[in-house]
Amino acid sequence: MRIFTNPNYNFIKWRWHALVLSALVIGAGIATMIARGGPPLGVDFEGGTVIVVRFAQPTGEDPVRRALGPLSAEAVVQQTRGSAGENEIMIRLPQRQGLEQGASLEADAQAVKDSLTKAGLPHEVRSTEIVGPVIGQDLKRKGILATLTALGGILAYIALRFRPSFGVGAIVATFHDILVTLVMLTWFNYELSLNVIAAILTITGYSVNDTIVVFDRVRENQRLMRREPLEQIVNKSVNQTLARTVITAGATFLAVVALYLFGGEVLEGLAFTLLVGIVTGTYSTVFIAAAIAIILSRRSAGAQAVTQAQARAKRV
Secondary structure: OOOOOOOOOOOHHHHHHHHHHHHHHHHHHHHHHHHOOOOOEOHHHHOEEEEEEEEOOOOOHHHHHHHHHHHHHOOEEEEOOOOHHHOEEEEEEEOOOOOOHHHHHHHHHHHHHHHHHHOOOOEEEEEEEEEOHHHHHHHHHHHHHHHHHHHHHHHHHHHHHOOHHHHHHHHHHHHHHHHHHHHHHHHOOOOEOHHHHHHHHHHHHHHHHHHHHHHHHHHHHHHHOOOOOHHHHHHHHHHHOHHHHHHHHHHHHHHHHHHHHHOOHHHHHHHHHHHHHHHHHHHHHHHHHHHHHHHHHHHHHHHHHHHHHHHHHHHO
16 A cells, blocks of 8 residues: 655654753653653552443532542542443542451442432442552562563663664654653553553553654665765655555554443543554654664764774874
8 A cells, every 4th residue: 555655754853852852751750750740550550449430311420429428538539531421420449558458459449439429419330449558568579570671671672673773762762762661651641550551551562562663764774875974864764654654653543542442441441552652663763763863873883983983093
């Protein structure tokens, strides 16, 4: 399928603009996370009780808070996304410190149900999720371990596959995608859960694959265009793979949009993470990985030229 006919867009000239934009987004996002005490954690990692309730009649968040009474001081009450017509409300209570985890969590869940019944709000409990602090800490540790293991394997593969400057570019682009994704999750109030961690690992592999496709073409073109500057070789390689990039990213993006719109509350965080990852992964391949590779290659070539000049001066 041919989308572009001999594309010749000068992507590389925008590399500094892209680097500055990415630095601003990541910096602002990290500042937001620090101000909020870190990225929002889901019940999988933080522990607590989450109850999803469907009411017989349209019921807002305020009547539910009033019905909860003393429990509302710590509770998070919000309308579930995409289900306004279904009258569903999510109620989340944190794990209370100093109490037996199983007993306190079960008691919280029952107290919520009793409070809604006593307030005269006809309802049906759609789901109840209870995670104790021990399980939450274990899941958090395993999630971090899975992420670091995946990144370590990717770094090892890149180090063996490409020369150092290109390997560093791919690594920086990978971390860029993870940081931007965490920033967007924080800004749009999506919690880190096991589903989101799975999505982050998925977009990490997706981003690296996209970068490898472009860098493979760069390596081929370097053999054919030995006298051309690296910027021109990289730009030509990006243009040669542009149709493939647009088709792959576009098809994946449309599939994930459908998942985001129709997958329901449970899959919304995962789908949002994938959407951000597809966009930033494609962006980072062109503007981050390639830019870093060019910058480091220039520095390496300059250092090598200086070394050779010093060696010649010593011989004289």
